[in-house]
Amino acid sequence: MMKNTPLARKLGAFVALSEAELSVLEGLHKRRRTFVAGRDLVHQGQSDQAAYILISGWACSYKLLEDGQRQIVDFQIPGDFLGLRRVVLHLSDHSVEPVTDIEVTEVHVSDLMKTFSDTPRLATAVLWAASRDEAMVVEHLINIGRREADVRVAHFLLELGARLTLVGLGSKTGYACPLTQYLLADALGLSSVHVNRVLRTLREAGMVTFRDGFVTFDDYDRLAEYAKFERTYLDQVGPLLA
Amino acid sequence: MMKNTPLARKLGAFVALSEAELSVLEGLHKRRRTFVAGRDLVHQGQSDQAAYILISGWACSYKLLEDGQRQIVDFQIPGDFLGLRRVVLHLSDHSVEPVTDIEVTEVHVSDLMKTFSDTPRLATAVLWAASRDEAMVVEHLINIGRREADVRVAHFLLELGARLTLVGLGSKTGYACPLTQYLLADALGLSSVHVNRVLRTLREAGMVTFRDGFVTFDDYDRLAEYAKFERTYLDQVGPLLA
Numbered sequence: 001m002m003k004n005t006p007l008a009r010k011l012g013a014f015v016a017l018s019e020a021e022l023s024v025l026e027g028l029h030k031r032r033r034t035f036v037a038g039r040d041l042v043h044q045g046q047s048d049q050a051a052y053i054l055i056s057g058w059a060c061s062y063k064l065l066e067d068g069q070r071q072i073v074d075f076q077i078p079g080d081f082l083g084l085r086r087v088v089l090h091l092s093d094h095s096v097e098p099v100t101d102i103e104v105t106e107v108h109v110s111d112l113m114k115t116f117s118d119t120p121r122l123a124t125a126v127l128w129a130a131s132r133d134e135a136m137v138v139e140h141l142i143n144i145g146r147r148e149a150d151v152r153v154a155h156f157l158l159e160l161g162a163r164l165t166l167v168g169l170g171s172k173t174g175y176a177c178p179l180t181q182y183l184l185a186d187a188l189g190l191s192s193v194h195v196n197r198v199l200r201t202l203r204e205a206g207m208v209t210f211r212d213g214f215v216t217f218d219d220y221d222r223l224a225e226y227a228k229f230e231r232t233y234l235d236q237v238g239p240l241l242a
Numbered sequence: 243m244m245k246n247t248p249l250a251r252k253l254g255a256f257v258a259l260s261e262a263e264l265s266v267l268e269g270l271h272k273r274r275r276t277f278v279a280g281r282d283l284v285h286q287g288q289s290d291q292a293a294y295i296l297i298s299g300w301a302c303s304y305k306l307l308e309d310g311q312r313q314i315v316d317f318q319i320p321g322d323f324l325g326l327r328r329v330v331l332h333l334s335d336h337s338v339e340p341v342t343d344i345e346v347t348e349v350h351v352s353d354l355m356k357t358f359s360d361t362p363r364l365a366t367a368v369l370w371a372a373s374r375d376e377a378m379v380v381e382h383l384i385n386i387g388r389r390e391a392d393v394r395v396a397h398f399l400l401e402l403g404a405r406l407t408l409v410g411l412g413s414k415t416g417y418a419c420p421l422t423q424y425l426l427a428d429a430l431g432l433s434s435v436h437v438n439r440v441l442r443t444l445r446e447a448g449m450v451t452f453r454d455g456f457v458t459f460d461d462y463d464r465l466a467e468y469a470k471f472e473r474t475y476l477d478q479v480g481p482l483l484a
Contacts, residue, residue, distance in 0.1 A: 113483065123363075131327070
């Protein structure tokens, strides 16, 4: 039984899915594949007709610019789609690389479109989740543009926590996090030395500790206040559509 | 009859809407309101339970940061929702200000949720459109971070053209555009003097002219090539869901 996949948990936060809808979702989880850390699975501009649902592990989507710079746009965690925008929105804008070894389900675009057509409530949930993820990306990028480094890092760690909590992989206590300081730096527009210094400051202030692959919220409420973190979507109780 | 609203045209690009669905959409267009240029209609952090559908005129969404800086996140054109994320995604992140006098339809969140629940295909179309718009915002912000000013302006003018074409207000020839160089500057992270200089360069190169409230594509294909503009979603023929 696959009805407790991260994707089902995530979509359940937006739309109360029926047994029938959960079965359809399960039907999408047929073709399992694994990819090793560091090898691209979606290339910028690629016209492949498949997207992936992340089952376990972490990935990152990034954009390579003409001058060779790399901007990490977002990290993907279990329950997230990889390459969804490319196949359904006809936007081929990112490359996706596994941060850890990952397990995914491959979904062909024709199967996905048929599912959307047959079960529009499921489509609503998927697009709702995608839209929320995009909104968070906007936050990241404003983050990079305008916030101080300390607040930027704090906000980022809180947001990852909120997303992981939604799929049962985190809480207000903390979460397991495989990101290196190099990856954090590429996502936040900071040097890794700077990231390291900020993390020490936040730890010494008794707010959050990132060490040995774990983020521990030492004082969640104070950190949230410090980062002016918008907690509304964390506090959401029950799905938005019955 | 309202079946030819900009919103109906826009959603029709994603989902082939039935007569019944078009009628439901029409039902949302009941409470007309007008707002004058320059006066906020959605305040950052406001907990109002209404969103708006833009019927005519242009608006911009922006974020004020603690230090008083203003970042324009996106412009809204007819057919776009204003404040949708705030009411359905529980993200209260932007303020919205009319760029011109605008006409909108006010939609209460309870009506919107009922519509989504009763006609999930309509919800799919709305979220699909929202998701595509978000994806474009991501492009803007990468734009700001990494592209040269000339390419940045060119890309921005092409993208606005693509969005306006979708709702019947633009073509590969050009479009009416009420934006000042100050607004362009705030959206693109440039000074207005710099925007002015870039526009002159692009005009003298015979690619695009922005003058007296009109953007004229003097050589659309060359401009698109110059800006590495991803035209896939422009070339889309027919809705994605039958």
